[in-house]
Amino acid sequence: MSTDSLRRRDRAALAARTLLAVLGGYAFCWGVIALCAAGTFPLGMEFHDGETLGSILALLLYPAAFLWAFAARSIWRVGAVLVGGGALMAAAATLIQSALT
Amino acid sequence: MFQSFRHAASWVHTWFGLVLGYVLMACFFFGALSVFDREIDRWAIPASRFAPQPMPSFDQVLRPVFESMQPNQASLDQARTLVDGPLPMHWDTPKAWTASATHRDPVLNLEARWETPNARVPDDVVGLRTINPRSGKALADDQLKVGSQFFYPLHHNLTLEYSITANGRDLGKWIVGCAGLVMLVALISGVAMHRKVFREFFTFRPGKNTQRSVLDLHNLTGVLALPFHFFFAFTGLLIVAGSYFPVTDTQLEPLHELHEKMEAQETGLPHERAGVAAALASVDAMVSEAQRRWAAKGMAGEVGALRLTHVGDANGYVSIFRAGTDRIASVSEGIHFQASTGQVLREDPPQTTVGGIADFLVGLHLQHFRHWLLRGFYVLGGLMGAACIATGFIFFVEKRKKQHARAGAQGCRVVDALAVTTVTGMLVATLSILLANRLLPEALPASWLPRDRLEICSFWTGWALAMLHAFLRSGAVTLGKINPAWREQCWAVAVMAIAAVLLNWITTGDHLLRTIGAGYWPVAGMDLSLLVAAGLAMVAARKLRQRERGQKATGADRARAPAGAREAVNV
Numbered sequence: 001m002s003t004d005s006l007r008r009r010d011r012a013a014l015a016a017r018t019l020l021a022v023l024g025g026y027a028f029c030w031g032v033i034a035l036c037a038a039g040t041f042p043l044g045m046e047f048h049d050g051e052t053l054g055s056i057l058a059l060l061l062y063p064a065a066f067l068w069a070f071a072a073r074s075i076w077r078v079g080a081v082l083v084g085g086g087a088l089m090a091a092a093a094t095l096i097q098s099a100l101t
Numbered sequence: 102m103f104q105s106f107r108h109a110a111s112w113v114h115t116w117f118g119l120v121l122g123y124v125l126m127a128c129f130f131f132g133a134l135s136v137f138d139r140e141i142d143r144w145a146i147p148a149s150r151f152a153p154q155p156m157p158s159f160d161q162v163l164r165p166v167f168e169s170m171q172p173n174q175a176s177l178d179q180a181r182t183l184v185d186g187p188l189p190m191h192w193d194t195p196k197a198w199t200a201s202a203t204h205r206d207p208v209l210n211l212e213a214r215w216e217t218p219n220a221r222v223p224d225d226v227v228g229l230r231t232i233n234p235r236s237g238k239a240l241a242d243d244q245l246k247v248g249s250q251f252f253y254p255l256h257h258n259l260t261l262e263y264s265i266t267a268n269g270r271d272l273g274k275w276i277v278g279c280a281g282l283v284m285l286v287a288l289i290s291g292v293a294m295h296r297k298v299f300r301e302f303f304t305f306r307p308g309k310n311t312q313r314s315v316l317d318l319h320n321l322t323g324v325l326a327l328p329f330h331f332f333f334a335f336t337g338l339l340i341v342a343g344s345y346f347p348v349t350d351t352q353l354e355p356l357h358e359l360h361e362k363m364e365a366q367e368t369g370l371p372h373e374r375a376g377v378a379a380a381l382a383s384v385d386a387m388v389s390e391a392q393r394r395w396a397a398k399g400m401a402g403e404v405g406a407l408r409l410t411h412v413g414d415a416n417g418y419v420s421i422f423r424a425g426t427d428r429i430a431s432v433s434e435g436i437h438f439q440a441s442t443g444q445v446l447r448e449d450p451p452q453t454t455v456g457g458i459a460d461f462l463v464g465l466h467l468q469h470f471r472h473w474l475l476r477g478f479y480v481l482g483g484l485m486g487a488a489c490i491a492t493g494f495i496f497f498v499e500k501r502k503k504q505h506a507r508a509g510a511q512g513c514r515v516v517d518a519l520a521v522t523t524v525t526g527m528l529v530a531t532l533s534i535l536l537a538n539r540l541l542p543e544a545l546p547a548s549w550l551p552r553d554r555l556e557i558c559s560f561w562t563g564w565a566l567a568m569l570h571a572f573l574r575s576g577a578v579t580l581g582k583i584n585p586a587w588r589e590q591c592w593a594v595a596v597m598a599i600a601a602v603l604l605n606w607i608t609t610g611d612h613l614l615r616t617i618g619a620g621y622w623p624v625a626g627m628d629l630s631l632l633v634a635a636g637l638a639m640v641a642a643r644k645l646r647q648r649e650r651g652q653k654a655t656g657a658d659r660a661r662a663p664a665g666a667r668e669a670v671n672v
Contacts, residue, residue, distance in 0.1 A: 013102050022279075033348045038356060047360035049455035051349050055342035056459070059335060063285035067293075071109035093353065101355045 013075070021069035024082030028065055029058035031089030038093035042100060110290035117283045119497060119516065122490045124259070124280040126523045129490065131256035132333070133483025134248065134531070136468065136476055139205040140623035141248030145538045147609045148240065149233070150624060151207045156200065156404040157234040159384035163211070163407075166237055167198045170213040172226040173242075183220040195412040196225060202234075202405060204426045204471050209234040245553035247534060251560070257337065260557075271344075277337075278345050284334035291323055311648075312499035319492035322485045329482040330489070336466040339459070369446050370437055371416035379415040382443035391421040391436040394448065400434070402427070405469070409440060418446055425469045430460035494520035498578070506581035517584050518568075518575040525590035526567030528634070532597035533563025535631075539604035567593075582652050583645065591642035598635035602628045 036054025041047055065082055072078045103109040134141065143150050157163065171192055172180075180188060196214045213228040231240040245251060254260050261273030305317045323330070338345065349357045365372035388404060395402055405424030411417040417440035423433060435449040452460065464470070468479065498517045505513040537559035545552055567590060574586040605628060606612040616625035 010102060017102075030346055030348060033342075033346050034352055037349060037353055041356060041360070046453055046456070047349070047357065047364075049453055049459075051343070052459045053455050054348075055339060055346065056462075058346065059285075059338050059342065062282060063289055066282065066286050067110060067113060067290060070113050071103065071106045090352065097353055097356045101359050 017069050017075060017078075020075065020078055020082065021066045024069060024079060024086070025062050025065040027086035028082045028089075029062050029086070031086035031093075032058040032061060034093035035089040038096040038100075042096065107294060110293040114287050114290040114294055115497070118287045118490075118493055121280040121283040122493055123519060123523045124276055125284055126487055126490050126527065127259065128256050128277055128280060128337075129483050129486035130527055131252045132337075133480045133487070135253040135256050136479045136483065137626070138246075138248030138253045139203065140627060141252065142246040142250075143207070143623040144605065144627040145247040145535070146240065146244050147611070148244075149208050150609075150611070150621070151235075153205055153207050154202070154209070154234040156202050156388070156407060157209070157237070159200075159388065159407065161385075162232075162234065162237040163200055163209075164381075164384070166211060166230065166232055166239070167195075167213060167409075167412075170195075170211070170228040170230055172213075172215060172228045176226045176228070180217045180220070180224065180226045183217060183222060183224050185221075186219060189218065192226070192228075194414075197408055197410045198412055199406065199408045201407075202403075202424065203469055204403075204424065207234075208232065208240060241552075243551040243553045245538070245556050247538060247556070250553075251534070251557065252531075257341070274341065274344065278341070281334045281338045285331065285338075288323070288327060288331050288334070292327075295320075312496065315492050315496045315499060319489055319496055322489035322492065326482050326485040326489075330486050333466060333482070333486070336462045340463055340466060368437075370418055371411065373416065374411045374414040375416040377415040378413055379417060379441040381409075381413070381417070381440050382438075384409070384419055387419050387438040387443050388421060390438070390443075390445070391423075394436060395423055395434060398434075402434075411440075415441060417441065425464065426471045429464040429470055430457070433460065491520065491524045494523075502578060503581045506579055509579070511579065514575045514578040517578045518571040518586070521571035521575075521584060521586045521590060522564070522568040525587060525594060525638075526564055526571060528594045528638075529567040529590060529597065530560050530564035532594065532601060534560040535601045536597060536604065539601065539608050583649050585649065588642050588645040588649065591638045591645065595635040595638040595642065598631040598638070602631050 033051060033054035036057065037047065037050040040050035040053065045053075069075075069078045069082070103112065177188060192215045194215070196216050199212045199214075201210055201212075208231050211230045211232060214225045215228075217224045217226055231244075231246070232238060233240070251260070257274065257277055258271050259273030259276060261271070261276070305314070305321050307314045307317075309317075343349070361372055384407070388407070391404070392401065400423070403424045403426065404421055405426075406420075406422040408420045408422075409417060410420065419438045419440050420435050421438070422435045425433065430452070433449070433452070437446045437448075438444060439446050468476065494516060498513050498520065502513045502517075505511070534556050537556045541552055541555060545555075549555065550558070570590065571584065571586040574589070575584050578584050602613075605624070611621075611624055613625060613628050616622075616628065
């Protein structure tokens with residue numbers, strides 16, 4: 001398959017998807033780890049265990065999210081899920097934290 | 102924008118693989134060398150060529166050494182960037198002393214830590230020392246442990262420790278992190294790219310044209326070791342996940358604080374100093390008590406690590422950890438003693454489920470356990486990873502070379518020259534540091550750079566020269582031919598590897614007959630590996646010569662096509 005002949009119009013889209021894959025994926029992973037660490041703490045899990053569990057999940061989800069950012073039809077949906085989802089999870093973690101401390 | 106998932110996967114695999122593959126080559130190759138880092142250290146530091154030692158007496162050997170330690174210059178330089186006023190002239194009240202040993206180390210690594218006073222962000226300065234545990238004598242500070250202090254950090258942070266944030270100093274760590282992520286992505290997309298998965302994965306046609314057989318080899322090395330590649334990229338990221346995602350040090354810092362206070366309460370291990378001076382009881386007695394308790398649990402063992410926290414304070418405590426020589430999870434079964442009385446404060450409880458899983462994953466990556474056959478397979482896996490990436494580059498070039506030659510485009514030429522740099526050039530660099538290590542005299546003139554700096558300089562100089570050579574000779578690629586730098590650098594590798602073995606013999610008297618005869622495998626194994634590498638490089642060089650000759654006969658007619666259609670070819 002020829003991937004060499006992508007048109008210039010596509011370059012902007014590719015750049016956007018690359019940014020979304022790297023930074024959006026990072027934001028989503030951050031949210032997963034934060035929510036895992038804060039969410040499992042009141043359930044009695046050891047704090048660093050919660051963090052580690054979050055890291056394991058996040059590192060498995062990151063490559064999947066990365067590929068999805070290129071494969072998905074709608075770039076807006078990718079952005080909404082990765083960045084929006086990450087922000088929501090991080091916000092939830094902060095809420096849990098402020099209830100506990 | 103892509104017609105299908107397969108097209109997207111293919112694009113991601115090709116282009117991200119191309120950009121970060123160069124970094125991944127270094128991670129896999131130097132990671133493979135790090136499996137035998139302690140053995141490479143023995144080759145590089147002849148004074149340390151003796152049998153591994155257990156942890157020596159703390160009271161007699163370690164304590165006087167720890168008491169004489171001061172922060173290292175590099176650590177002080179780092180601290181200066183975080184403190185506005187002057188730093189203390191003499192550092193007393195250490196925060197912690199740590200000694201760690203493995204079943205492969207004849208020498209012992211000691212670390213002392215002090216809190217940096219008045220730092221803008223909380224930070225520590227460290228002092229490091231390597232001693233001969235039989236005498237307590239320190240190894241010279243400028244003796245570079247080429248394996249554990251250079252190849253090992255190279256594989257996880259490229260030894261690029263530039264400051265990009267206030268408390269992070271690891272540009273290289275982030276580059277390697279991106280490369281690790283791309284490795285995971287490349288493995289998934291690599292599988293997804295194929296239509297006839299099984300048939301393509303178990304096909305190898307070495308007799309076919311270069312492009313075909315290179316792709317077969319790329320699939321073979323990628324798939325055969327797929328679990329290995331995935332596991333190492335994944336666990337590599339997991340080990341440093343806390344610094345890639347510093348969630349608990351930033352956003353969740355208050356919760357982290359709360360946890361630490363609760364933990365200190367629960368464990369009885371003081372979180373802070375009391376501010377009251379106290380003497381230190383016999384640590385040797387604590388060690389024998391710890392060993393007695395391990396034996397009572399049916400897991401008698403040696404001490405892997407020993408740490409004294411809050412040195413000289415009434416809240417001080419000694420933690421003794423068991424060496425993980427006989428299990429996968431690295432160091433565990435910690436027992437903690439009150440430093441002033443020697444009373445047991447706490448025995449670590451059995452591992453939690455998540456902690457156990459994490460220790461297992463991390464332990465498999467770090468391999469503190471004793472299993473030489475598995476260690477050998479690790480090297481094989483790492484080299485297969487490197488071969489997989491290298492064949493990826495060559496396939497990229499082979500697929501486009503003729504087309505680029507017709508269009509007069511330079512893309513292939515650059516990719517090919519970079520591939521030479523990362524494949525044979527990396528070997529040249531590795532051999533450069535080994536040669537420099539044997540060629541530099543024991544005592545250097547005072548006006549020279551320290552020995553370790555010179556050795557590291559020779560590594561990067563060797564690599565830079567190899568790169569220069571690869572680019573200077575890359576003209577052939579624009580004619581659709583093989584870059585002769587591949588062959589020439591193979592010869593360089595062969596000559597340098599043999600020279601390294603000879604220099605080891607001349608400078609230390611340890612030739613192969615003697616080391617094999619004495620069964621001293623760290624150095625014998627290193628020399629044998631160098632000779633095997635030399636042999637393989639010679640075979641490769643001869644094969645390349647044959648191919649170049651063959652090309653001259655058939656490929657001469659494919660002269661440069663008129664340039665101008667450049668834009669159509671390159672993305």
